[in-house]
Amino acid sequence: MKELGDITYFLGISVVHSPAGYFLSQSKYALDILDKAGLTNCKPCAAPMSVKPSSIASPSVPFSQPSLYRSLVGALQYLTITRPDIAFAVNHACQAMQSPSEADFAAVKHLLRYLKGSLSHGLQFASGSLDLFAFSDSDWAGCVVDRRSTTGYCVFLGPNLISWSAKKQPTVSRSSTEAEYRALAQVAAELCWLQMLLSELKVPSCCPIIWCDNLSAISLSSNPVFHARSKHIAVDYHYIRERVAAKQVVVRHISSSDQLADLFTKPLPVSRFQFLLSKLLPSSPPLSLRGHDKNTVLLQEQETKDESAIAPSQQSRVHRLSASPAAPD
Structure with missing residues (x-):
C-alpha cells in the first residue's frame, strides 16, 4: 500500500486542513451543476427560495423537459452533504419529481442562482x-x-x-x-x-x-x-x-429569533436567512498552504464578482441585521 498523505478531494468533496480544523465543500461539484443547467453566468441571489412564489411561471403548465428537472434536483440532493443551507429548498424541489411544472423549474433556477453566489460555503469541523x-x-x-x-x-x-x-x-x-x-x-x-x-x-x-x-x-x-x-x-x-x-x-x-432549525422548515426573508446562516455555517474556506490551486483561485475571484452583483439593498439589510438580533417570527 502507498501512503498518499492527507485527504484533499474525495467523491466531489474538497477537504482543506488548517490549524482551525477541517473544511469540507463541494464548490467544483456546484459549478458542474450550474454548467449543466446553462446558468454559469447567471446573476446570483441571496437566498435559496423566494418568500413569494414567482408570478411569471405558471404552476399549472407542465415543464417541457422533466428529465432535465430530475437530473438537476438529483444532483442537488448530493450537494446537501456539505450544504445544509439548501436542504429545505432541495426537499421542496424533490416533491415535484414526478410531474414538474414551469413554476417548479423556476424555483430550481432560483436555487441555482443562490448557489452561484455561495460557492465557497461548506462545513467546518473543529476540535471542541x-x-x-x-x-x-x-x-x-x-x-x-x-x-x-x-x-x-x-x-x-x-x-x-x-x-x-x-x-x-x-x-x-x-x-x-x-x-x-x-x-x-x-x-x-x-x-x-x-x-x-x-x-x-x-x-x-x-x-x-x-x-x-x-x-x-x-x-x-x-x-x-x-x-x-x-x-x-x-x-x-x-x-x-x-x-x-x-x-x-x-x-x-x-426564542423563535434564535431558532436555527427555522432554516429547515420554510422560505425565509433574505435578512432572516442570512442571520441564521451566519450562525450555522462559515462563509468561506480557511487559507490553505498547499501552494497555488488554480481552481481555488478562480472560485475566489468568482465569489468576489458575485458578491458585488448582489443588490446593495440586500447587503444593507444583512448588515443591519448582523448589528442587532432578528425579530421573532
Whole structure:
C-alpha cells in the first residue's frame, strides 16, 4: 500500500486542513451543476427560495423537459452533504419529481442562482467538546397543497454541525403543538442513535439538550397531566416523553429569533436567512498552504464578482441585521 498523505478531494468533496480544523465543500461539484443547467453566468441571489412564489411561471403548465428537472434536483440532493443551507429548498424541489411544472423549474433556477453566489460555503469541523445538542422546529400546515407540516432539525456535536433534516410530516397535524411534538420525536430518535454510536466508540457524552421554541410541546414532553388532552396525537410520538422521563434527553425553550432549525422548515426573508446562516455555517474556506490551486483561485475571484452583483439593498439589510438580533417570527 502507498501512503498518499492527507485527504484533499474525495467523491466531489474538497477537504482543506488548517490549524482551525477541517473544511469540507463541494464548490467544483456546484459549478458542474450550474454548467449543466446553462446558468454559469447567471446573476446570483441571496437566498435559496423566494418568500413569494414567482408570478411569471405558471404552476399549472407542465415543464417541457422533466428529465432535465430530475437530473438537476438529483444532483442537488448530493450537494446537501456539505450544504445544509439548501436542504429545505432541495426537499421542496424533490416533491415535484414526478410531474414538474414551469413554476417548479423556476424555483430550481432560483436555487441555482443562490448557489452561484455561495460557492465557497461548506462545513467546518473543529476540535471542541463532545456534548450533543439539537434545535427542533416545525412549520405547521405550511404546505398549501395538502396542509402537512414540515419538520426541521439540526444536531451539533460540540461546535460542529453533524446532522440535519428538512422533511414533510407524513400526516396532517391538527395543531401547532402536535406538529412541534412530532418534530421533537424525530430529533430525539436521531439523538438516541448518535448516543449509541458514541457509546460504541467509547466516547463519553452528557445528556443531550433539544432546543424548542414551542412551550406547549415542551410541557407535553415533561408533564404527563397534559397527555389526557392530547389523545389525537399518535401514541408513537410519545417516544420523546419516555426519553425525558428516563433523563436521556432534556428539552429546553429557546426564542423563535434564535431558532436555527427555522432554516429547515420554510422560505425565509433574505435578512432572516442570512442571520441564521451566519450562525450555522462559515462563509468561506480557511487559507490553505498547499501552494497555488488554480481552481481555488478562480472560485475566489468568482465569489468576489458575485458578491458585488448582489443588490446593495440586500447587503444593507444583512448588515443591519448582523448589528442587532432578528425579530421573532
